[in-house]
Amino acid sequence: MIKKLSLSLTLALCLVAQMAHAHHSGAMFDRSKDVVLNGVVKEWQWNNPHCWLIVEVLGEETKTVVWSLEGQSPQVFRGKGWTRDLLRVGDKVIVHMAPLRDGSAGGSLVSVQTADGRVYN
Amino acid sequence: MRTSTRICRTLLLSLAPLCCGAQASAAQDLPLQSFSGVWVNTLPTTQVRPVEGGAPPLSLQGKANHEAIRAGRRSGQQSDDARHLCLPEGMPRALGSAYPMQILVTPGQLTFVHEANRAYRMVHLDRPHADPAVWDPTYMGEGTARYNDGVLTIDSVNYKGARIFLDDAGLPVSDQLHLTEQLHLLNNGQTLEDVVTIEDPVNYSRAWHMRFVFARRDDVQLRTDWVCGEPHRQLSSLRKPAKPSLPAAASATSTPLGAAPLLLNGYWRGDRRPLAGTAHIATEAAKGDGPPLGPGGIPSIILTAALPQLQPWAADFRRRFLAAEAQGQQQRTPGNLCLPYAIPGTGVPGGPAYSMQLLIEPRHVAFLYQENRQIRIARIGGEHPPRLTPGWLGDSIAHWEGNTLVVDTIGFNDSNLMGDTVPFTQAMHIVQRLSVEDGKLVDRAVFTDPNTFNQPFEAVHRFEATEPFQEYVCAEDNREGGVPTDSGKPTPYRLPGATTTAEGLRTR
Numbered sequence: 001m002i003k004k005l006s007l008s009l010t011l012a013l014c015l016v017a018q019m020a021h022a023h024h025s026g027a028m029f030d031r032s033k034d035v036v037l038n039g040v041v042k043e044w045q046w047n048n049p050h051c052w053l054i055v056e057v058l059g060e061e062t063k064t065v066v067w068s069l070e071g072q073s074p075q076v077f078r079g080k081g082w083t084r085d086l087l088r089v090g091d092k093v094i095v096h097m098a099p100l101r102d103g104s105a106g107g108s109l110v111s112v113q114t115a116d117g118r119v120y121n
Numbered sequence: 122m123r124t125s126t127r128i129c130r131t132l133l134l135s136l137a138p139l140c141c142g143a144q145a146s147a148a149q150d151l152p153l154q155s156f157s158g159v160w161v162n163t164l165p166t167t168q169v170r171p172v173e174g175g176a177p178p179l180s181l182q183g184k185a186n187h188e189a190i191r192a193g194r195r196s197g198q199q200s201d202d203a204r205h206l207c208l209p210e211g212m213p214r215a216l217g218s219a220y221p222m223q224i225l226v227t228p229g230q231l232t233f234v235h236e237a238n239r240a241y242r243m244v245h246l247d248r249p250h251a252d253p254a255v256w257d258p259t260y261m262g263e264g265t266a267r268y269n270d271g272v273l274t275i276d277s278v279n280y281k282g283a284r285i286f287l288d289d290a291g292l293p294v295s296d297q298l299h300l301t302e303q304l305h306l307l308n309n310g311q312t313l314e315d316v317v318t319i320e321d322p323v324n325y326s327r328a329w330h331m332r333f334v335f336a337r338r339d340d341v342q343l344r345t346d347w348v349c350g351e352p353h354r355q356l357s358s359l360r361k362p363a364k365p366s367l368p369a370a371a372s373a374t375s376t377p378l379g380a381a382p383l384l385l386n387g388y389w390r391g392d393r394r395p396l397a398g399t400a401h402i403a404t405e406a407a408k409g410d411g412p413p414l415g416p417g418g419i420p421s422i423i424l425t426a427a428l429p430q431l432q433p434w435a436a437d438f439r440r441r442f443l444a445a446e447a448q449g450q451q452q453r454t455p456g457n458l459c460l461p462y463a464i465p466g467t468g469v470p471g472g473p474a475y476s477m478q479l480l481i482e483p484r485h486v487a488f489l490y491q492e493n494r495q496i497r498i499a500r501i502g503g504e505h506p507p508r509l510t511p512g513w514l515g516d517s518i519a520h521w522e523g524n525t526l527v528v529d530t531i532g533f534n535d536s537n538l539m540g541d542t543v544p545f546t547q548a549m550h551i552v553q554r555l556s557v558e559d560g561k562l563v564d565r566a567v568f569t570d571p572n573t574f575n576q577p578f579e580a581v582h583r584f585e586a587t588e589p590f591q592e593y594v595c596a597e598d599n600r601e602g603g604v605p606t607d608s609g610k611p612t613p614y615r616l617p618g619a620t621t622t623a624e625g626l627r628t629r
Contacts, residue, residue: 025541027451046257049459049493049595074257075491075593076474084257101449 010039071109139599144617150271162337165219167289173331183324207349209240211285259592295323345496346513380480380522389584390476459595466566547571
């Protein structure tokens with residue numbers, strides 16, 4: 001009986017997951033990690049299904065690393081106070097992100113702190 | 122008659138014969154509801170010409186932009202995303218399409234649904250434009266309308282100029298594009314004429330006009346689950362009506378609207394508060410990789426009947442799906458491929474940040490979902506056709522039981538996923554019962570698919586009224602998922618490992 005209930009509950013939960021759909025899962029991101037980037041905005045794309053923030057970060061031996069960070073959709077960000085004009089090329093930002101599991105220079109955008117000290121997440 | 126309306130009518134009558142040789146008739150002062158219906162362009166065009174004659178009055182900058190677009194297309198540097206990715210054609214290009222469009226008229230709003238590329242635009246009556254500071258530019262424009270003396274005037278601004286063209290040939294558009302449409306009905310409501318005034322000071326040296334003429338085709342049912350790479354309608358089927366369309370006035374008043382439909386009309390999103398007295402299942406599945414949910418999550422699906430179990434093949438699919446995701450392998454789903462994956466009775470696609478609009482007409486009910494620009498249109502009355510072509514959104518018919526709208530849907534394809542993880546078969550049958558209770562929209566849906574579930578089950582969603590939503594165009598720039606870009610040619614989507622038997626039952 002317990003097993004049956006467990007299976008049923010699992011099914012119910014996976015149906016609920018419909019509501020949690022956010023265009024795609026975050027399977028490729030390691031959300032157990034919080035990586036902080038100090039960088040400069042190279043590009044800010046306010047697009048569906050995901051916004052993208054491209055940031056240049058000074059790496060080791062003065063080499064610049066370009067990070068591609070996937071954000072939420074404009075609709076989701078809009079509800080949190082973000083706007084399409086929030087970031088401009090050249091802006092200094094502090095970014096929190098969950099990195100890609102494969103180690104490449106990308107991740108899931110968690111928050112941005114703009115030059116005026118405001119934090120958007 | 123107001124002076125401006127007189128000018129509009131004079132313009133319409135004087136311009137009409139210039140373009141297509143059509144007989145100009147006097148605009149008929151029919152009720153606004155007479156615009157409701159399915160319309161097919163009588164002379165689809167890929168290259169527009171001004172009603173005034175000659176070539177479009179391109180400015181110097183416009184000529185340079187036009188040449189750059191044409192050169193870019195030749196070299197492959199310039200993409201026509203409406204053709205390559207099935208993104209919305211934008212305005213007024215969408216009006217020139219050979220595929221049908223449907224106009225829905227509901228209190229305070231006209232909604233234009235274009236079959237091609239799953240595009241729709243809402244036009245609000247007698248309301249100022251939205252604040253462009255908070256309303257993002259769109260492919261289809263942000264329009265307001267007024268209706269006087271038989272002439273429907275739509276004023277549209279805030280276009281995504283860099284992403285759309287005036288026609289297939291690539292006439293340029295800037296974000297300063299301003300369209301003024303004058304629509305009126307002719308021939309006792311059987312013909313719709315739309316004269317469009319183009320103003321774009323960047324690309325054109327003066328205002329100029331396009332004219333589109335549509336025939337009423339209420340015998341045609343829109344296919345709203347248009348997907349790139351899948352077979353579309355044979356356009357030859359649109360050449361002759363199977364039967365004469367109903368006169369507009371008669372069709373619009375055949376089923377008088379009562380109070381209940383007016384209550385159902387509107388924008389809705391998932392209510393975060395639980396239903397009192399009912400067990401609910403809310404948050405656990407949404408943790409982890411899903412988007413952040415508010416406190417308590419969304420108790421959107423509530424099983425009120427006995428809990429179902431998956432049949433072994435579906436359970437196995439789901440186990441493999443989740444195992445792959447747990448290993449960091451993002452799985453391809455209809456949702457993340459920008460496909461129309463909205464399953465009736467399972468809530469608003471996209472989650473709590475998104476909403477839908479219900480549009481109730483005497484003969485149709487439309488569900489407009491923001492995410493992935495999905496559209497379902499159910500016919501009120503009638504029966505399912507005896508032979509159905511399975512589709513993403515199925516075939517829906519509806520009827521009223523008192524104040525409850527009952528929507529019956531069958532005819533699904535076998536490629537979709539319920540809850541993003543559970544496949545189901547073409548045997549799926551969903552019956553929704555929609556009503557408004559204490560100001561909330563309540564959707565009780567019974568799901569029956571013996572190939573997938575061991576028994577029918579019922580789910581309940583509750584929605585709260587919300588504000589109009591903005592246009593959502595999936596995969597504008599983000600080329601992740603399965604939306605193809607490199608080849609420029611979309612490919613059909615199939616669930617990995619799916620096969621179909623002669624009976625249509627998917628097995629693995």
